[in-house]
Amino acid sequence: MSRSAHPAGPRHADVLPEGHYSAPPADLNALDGKVWAQTVTRDAHGVVTVGGIPVTRLAEEFGTPAYLLDEADFRARARAWRTAFGHDADVFYAGKAFLSRAVVRWLHEEGLNLDVCSGGELATALSAGMPADRIAFHGNNKSKDEIRRAIEAGVGRIVLDSFQEIVRVAHIAQELGKRQRVQIRVTVGVEAHTHEFIATAHEDQKFGIPLAGGQAAEAVRRALRLDGIELIGIHSHIGSQIFDMSGFEVAAHRVVGLLKDIRDEHGVELPEIDLGGGLGIAYTSDDDPREPHEIAKALTEIVTRECEAARLRTPRISVEPGRAIVGPTAFTLYEVGTIKPLDGLRTYVSVDGGMSDNIRTALYDAEYSVALVSRSSDAEPMLARVVGKHCESGDIVVKDAFLPADLAPGDLIAVPATGAYCRSMASNYNHVTRPPVVAVRDGEARVIVRRETEEDLLRLDVG
């Protein structure tokens, strides 16, 4: 691995172009525990280790790019959510964030339930032994075949997302001689992202049935009439990467309002309320996520207070964190290929992956941090943009971050907090094969999703 310096790019705050970054960190070798998985540390040689294994060894054994997942951290976070909500509530891990059979087994062992939103996720969950009654099936356009498979398998609940689906699920359940437990997903007129929420008309989206205009109340009316389904509750999911609980407060107020209307109109008190997922994690040191026990306390208090005010029995609460469990537990390891300093702008650092293994930056303008992990460095900070190898100028992994100015081809760098919505949204753009997911624990590493090969790609291309 070369250690030679290259022509330095812009380095000092007084020459920095506009961007999203803060000032360079005091110590580029420091690893902020907020954004890195729990067992990540730098050893005496300056090499970063995870689960006790140096990343240089992991790169040799598994290649780069690779997602390295800290199993102990995953289990600890899953357990923290389970413990925080206790026995009177349910935690459904949102499989869309990242799902594999190993993850399903860990969730099962740690006592969590699982949300799936496609036949593929359902098949993965069932094949890894998740009991069907601990699975919730979501989606705004489930196929009849997916609905049939879910009901046949005996999933604990199907979350209904449209008027058509209410009838469709009821009919299929009846055909199968079953009564399927369902929730109705409503849109409460709240959209929450990061530190803001907007309590206006955010019904303008494909998910759920609006409370506004009485549509959700009508959906409940229809669902209560059908024999094939048993309506057990109301579901609401208000956004993603949320730090501010006030959006949940408005959502809970409105959902409990609907529960009260249902009680008044039908004499039925629905036993469950699902407040969805969307809890934020730290992608950079600027983010300050809340702990699961704080979230559990806040949500339980909100729902209890609202129900007391409406003179309703407090329903069983469920939540669906995905990102908050898996997000911080993994990082993506890349090898630096080329380095291009652009005078007065920034230095472009190209890695051996890109938007095919992390689409979030291009798709959501997401912020990430990055660190040199194969060695430490005392060089000055250099403003860098980490880009991939794809034929697309928007192929950016980390928009603006500081790396040491002596960064060189062959160095390994890592982007933390890539456990959620990176492998699960990965693509084969440019026929680049998708990286493996390697779980590391107590000095042992094992592949839980293997690297794709060019043979895999050619096998699908039937010529």
Ligand SMILES: Cc1ncc(COP(=O)(O)O)c(C=O)c1O
């Ligand atoms: C219904 C529902 N539940 C849970 C989640 C998980 O969200 P997060 O991973 O941000 O916690 C999502 C994400 O889109 C969702 O749509």
